[in-house]
Amino acid sequence: xxxxxxxxxxxxxxxDGDKRQLSVxxxxxxxxxxxxxxxxxxxxxxxxxxxxxxxxxxxxxRRVVSCLxxxxxxxxxxxxxxxxxxxxxxLHPVQQAFLDRDGLQCGYCTPGQVCSAVGMLREVQxxxxxxxxxxxxxxxxxxxxxxxxxxxxxxxxCGAYANIVAAIREAAE
Amino acid sequence: MSIGIPVERMxxxxxxxxxxxxxxxxxxxxxxxxxLIQSTIARGQVTAIDVAAAEALPGVAAVLTHHTAPRLAPxxxxxxxxxxxGEIVHHGQVIAGVVAESPHIARHAAGLVRVxxxxxxxxVRLRADHPDLYTPDxxxxxxxADSATGDTHAALASAPFRIDQTYTTSxxxxxxxxxxxxxxxxxxxxxxxxASQGVHDFTALLAQALGFPADRIRVxxxxxxxxxxxxxxxxxxxxxxxxxxxxxxxxxxxxxxxRRQMFALTNHRxxxxxxxxxxxxxxxxxxxxxxDAILSTARYEEYVEWVAxxxxxxxxxxxxxxxxxxxxxxxxxxxxxRAPGEAQGHFATESAMDELATAIGMDPIELxxxxxxxxxxxxxxxxxxxxxxxxxxxxxxxxxxxxxGRRREGDWLIGTGVAAATLPTWFKLISVAYGPSHAAxxxxxxxxxxxxxxxxxxxxxxxxxxxxxxxxALSVPLSDVDLELGDNALPRAMLAAGSMGTMVWGSAIVAAxxxxxxxxxxxxxxxxxxxxxxxxNPHTERVTIDSFHAxxxxxxxxxxxGEIRVPRLLGVFxxxxxxxxxxxxxxxxxxxxxxxxxxxxxxxxVDQHVGAVVNNDFAGYHIATHADVADxxxxxxxxxxxxxxxxxxxxxxxxxxxGVAAAVxxxxxxxxxxRIRDLPITPDKLVVSRFAR
Ligand code: FES
Ligand code: FES
Numbered sequence: 001x002x003x004x005x006x007x008x009x010x011x012x013x014x015x016d017g018d019k020r021q022l023s024v025x026x027x028x029x030x031x032x033x034x035x036x037x038x039x040x041x042x043x044x045x046x047x048x049x050x051x052x053x054x055x056x057x058x059x060x061x062r063r064v065v066s067c068l069x070x071x072x073x074x075x076x077x078x079x080x081x082x083x084x085x086x087x088x089x090x091l092h093p094v095q096q097a098f099l100d101r102d103g104l105q106c107g108y109c110t111p112g113q114v115c116s117a118v119g120m121l122r123e124v125q126x127x128x129x130x131x132x133x134x135x136x137x138x139x140x141x142x143x144x145x146x147x148x149x150x151x152x153x154x155x156x157x158c159g160a161y162a163n164i165v166a167a168i169r170e171a172a173e
Numbered sequence: 174m175s176i177g178i179p180v181e182r183m184x185x186x187x188x189x190x191x192x193x194x195x196x197x198x199x200x201x202x203x204x205x206x207x208x209l210i211q212s213t214i215a216r217g218q219v220t221a222i223d224v225a226a227a228e229a230l231p232g233v234a235a236v237l238t239h240h241t242a243p244r245l246a247p248x249x250x251x252x253x254x255x256x257x258x259g260e261i262v263h264h265g266q267v268i269a270g271v272v273a274e275s276p277h278i279a280r281h282a283a284g285l286v287r288v289x290x291x292x293x294x295x296x297v298r299l300r301a302d303h304p305d306l307y308t309p310d311x312x313x314x315x316x317x318a319d320s321a322t323g324d325t326h327a328a329l330a331s332a333p334f335r336i337d338q339t340y341t342t343s344x345x346x347x348x349x350x351x352x353x354x355x356x357x358x359x360x361x362x363x364x365x366x367x368a369s370q371g372v373h374d375f376t377a378l379l380a381q382a383l384g385f386p387a388d389r390i391r392v393x394x395x396x397x398x399x400x401x402x403x404x405x406x407x408x409x410x411x412x413x414x415x416x417x418x419x420x421x422x423x424x425x426x427x428x429x430x431x432r433r434q435m436f437a438l439t440n441h442r443x444x445x446x447x448x449x450x451x452x453x454x455x456x457x458x459x460x461x462x463x464x465d466a467i468l469s470t471a472r473y474e475e476y477v478e479w480v481a482x483x484x485x486x487x488x489x490x491x492x493x494x495x496x497x498x499x500x501x502x503x504x505x506x507x508x509x510x511r512a513p514g515e516a517q518g519h520f521a522t523e524s525a526m527d528e529l530a531t532a533i534g535m536d537p538i539e540l541x542x543x544x545x546x547x548x549x550x551x552x553x554x555x556x557x558x559x560x561x562x563x564x565x566x567x568x569x570x571x572x573x574x575x576x577x578g579r580r581r582e583g584d585w586l587i588g589t590g591v592a593a594a595t596l597p598t599w600f601k602l603i604s605v606a607y608g609p610s611h612a613a614x615x616x617x618x619x620x621x622x623x624x625x626x627x628x629x630x631x632x633x634x635x636x637x638x639x640x641x642x643x644x645x646a647l648s649v650p651l652s653d654v655d656l657e658l659g660d661n662a663l664p665r666a667m668l669a670a671g672s673m674g675t676m677v678w679g680s681a682i683v684a685a686x687x688x689x690x691x692x693x694x695x696x697x698x699x700x701x702x703x704x705x706x707x708x709x710n711p712h713t714e715r716v717t718i719d720s721f722h723a724x725x726x727x728x729x730x731x732x733x734x735g736e737i738r739v740p741r742l743l744g745v746f747x748x749x750x751x752x753x754x755x756x757x758x759x760x761x762x763x764x765x766x767x768x769x770x771x772x773x774x775x776x777x778x779v780d781q782h783v784g785a786v787v788n789n790d791f792a793g794y795h796i797a798t799h800a801d802v803a804d805x806x807x808x809x810x811x812x813x814x815x816x817x818x819x820x821x822x823x824x825x826x827x828x829x830x831x832g833v834a835a836a837v838x839x840x841x842x843x844x845x846x847x848r849i850r851d852l853p854i855t856p857d858k859l860v861v862s863r864f865a866r
């Protein structure tokens with residue numbers, strides 16, 4: 001006998017500082033829970049496969065693709081979206097740099113790029129090496145090549161890459 | 174003056190925070206979710222479709238099949254007549270849809286639907302020797318399929334230098350990061366939030382398909398997450414979302430295509446096989462130019478792209494022939510994708526020009542300058558303003574072209590390449606296809622103006638540029654202008670196409686502002702309003718208004734692995750006046766990035782047996798990423814075109830795409846001596862040809 005009714009689970013997550021309680025179908029990704037159930041549409045769905053980065057949020061301070069995280073497995077998590085990175089009218093320095101450098105066009109990949117950049121800069125600060133890091137023991141130097149490598153999980157079909165890299169470089173200074 | 178100032182993108186704040194709403198994201202009460210079911214054969218008939226288990230699943234509101242879906246207007250384009258019969262015309266065609274209380278239930282239920290087919294043999298492969306090649310009446314832009322002047326046979330036979338090569342390009346997919354999506358509410362009237370690059374043209378098609386009055390359909394699309402040509406039409410998912418809403422008592426229905434569905438349901442750039450023959454004398458003057466293009470179209474609906482038309486006026490030559498031949502395949506209809514036709518066509522001709530320069534032993538820039546035409550050979554008309562030579566010269570200087578030597582740095586072979594290109598202005602889209610565009614200006618009080626037009630901004634920066642045009646047309650500061658677009662309740666405007674949006678809508682705004690001042694003067698009462706329209710260009714009978722550019726590329730090829738990097742890309746553009754240097758540059762380097770993607774990555778893997786594109790996601794269909802783009806820049810001549818419009822602006826965006834693939838191929842050839850004539854240029858092709866030599 002195949003089961004026909006969804007399995008539901010009650011969870012609580014913190015989204016951009018607010019505690020949100022919800023009952024999720026256990027098949028629901030964190031991304032769908034945010035977008036469809038909580039109406040938090042700052043994270044975007046571009047592929048649902050972990051291949052585009054549009055859904056990137058900060059989960060307990062680390063960047064993750066929220067389409068590959070199940071909501072039920074993240075009970076109690078602290079989630080920050082691009083919307084939550086801004087403090088009212090005050091943009092996060094990375095967001096301000098995106099505006100200054102026009103690191104966006106259609107804007108659909110943008111919240112994911114912004115969250116990814118914020119998470120990435122933290123990783124660099126903590127000394128995490130990347131594929132293009134020469135000396136794994138030395139502190140990471142944030143070259144353009146490092147930025148590009150570390151941001152390559154975030155696709156932009158409008159082709160804003162060059163300006164995004166410039167924005168991240170500026171925000172990091 | 175606002176025009177010419179690099180004003181910050183007006184929707185930038187909403188976009189960097191993610192608060193700008195896209196089609197799927199508009200908050201509606203108690204929505205249902207639609208999931209589409211697709212054909213697993215490429216040609217044949219659905220003989221049975223068992224929906225019992227799906228319908229029995231709790232939470233399923235309706236299952237739509239060709240048995241249950243309401244009838245659509247028989248005269249609507251085949252592309253939009255979803256679920257009207259069991260006939261299958263391409264793999265991945267929509268054959269059913271499930272509407273349910275949650276996306277999971279809809280998807281689960283979709284998996285329970287059992288479909289039986291009567292499959293017929295299909296043909297999805299484009300080849301130059303296809304027995305069913307035919308000559309279309311016209312190419313899709315409304316130009317003749319063929320052209321001929323002089324005697325190309327004799328000229329080629331006697332030419333001291335000759336190139337005769339065939340170039341091929343794969344089908345390509347627009348792949349905007351925002352999937353095509355619709356939120357539809359059809360209670361009494363119909364409201365649609367749509368990922369659309371043209372709300373009015375979308376409305377007209379939807380009204381036609383549904384047989385429902387256009388004035389009772391509201392279409393809202395303030396933000397669109399990239400389109401590139403793929404969001405211009407009313408698509409089956411939008412038609413079905415509307416029908417599903419009607420069938421469920423007017424509840425809101427949301428649908429977003431999955432990334433995989435987009436590869437079967439949102440059209441593609443057609444694959445091409447192009448033979449280019451060039452003849453030249455010892456001075457590099459072209460004595461003959463032949464461009465024969467073969468391309469794919471769909472068996473069920475014709476679309477033959479204009480691949481060789483630019484060869485009719487790009488260079489001077491006394492003997493010229495261009496042809497288009499098509500073959501009807503069992504694939505989804507191809508459709509315009511950013512710089513349609515020009516992107517594939519220029520790859521072939523500008524590669525061939527490079528091969529000719531090598532054969533003669535002449536600098537490729539000099540070869541192009543020697544063949545600069547004095548007038549448009551296709552029409553006999555003079556150019557409104559053609560500064561291609563200046564683009565080449567300025568680019569050469571900025572790029573450091575002189576003394577270009579190939580070099581080796583460690584394992585890397587490094588070379589440079591150039592390509593020239595043209596982008597026509599398709600005024601025909603106004604006169605023949607989409608009609609005039611309108612705008613309105615209203616004084617809302619306190620010196621503030623509301624400017625409105627049913628235009629679209631899918632990332633082009635139109636919202637910002639049009640505000641600047643409006644401010645200047647009204648002679649007010651930019652801060653006194655509010656601009657509305659992306660809503661069919663606003664004055665009718667054509668869709669974003671042919672890179673003509675800002676130009677056409679901008680002219681409508683200039684007309685509306687002029688009319689406003691004529692009627693209401695400089696001290697208008699609150700509520701004063703006027704409309705204006707852009708109906709066409711009076712100069713097109715006297716001049717040809719095209720854009721031009723030159724692209725310079727540096728390529729580095731790994732001597733062992735064939736890995737290809739493009740450390741430098743520079744575009745120099747002759748596009749008239751630039752309204753907003755900040756957003757225009759973004760558009761141009763964005764287009765160049767797509768051109769780079771076309772050069773190095775984009776390729777459809779078609780399984781002949783199944784009849785489907787099998788690399789149908791971003792893991793399989795590669796597009797350029799951050800790591801691919803290094804030093805990229807776009808500059809322009811800033812020469813206003815006095816014939817184009819009041820602002821002096823010409824089409825811009827698509828120019829970015831066109832010349833890049835050839836420039837990269839030419840740079841790879843310079844670096845390695847290997848000529849790749851089949852896009853994309855991938856390491857395997859380089860390594861194989863290296864061993865073949
Ligand atoms: S939607 Fe999550 S990576 Fe694309
Ligand atoms: S800005 Fe459009 S996809 Fe990145």
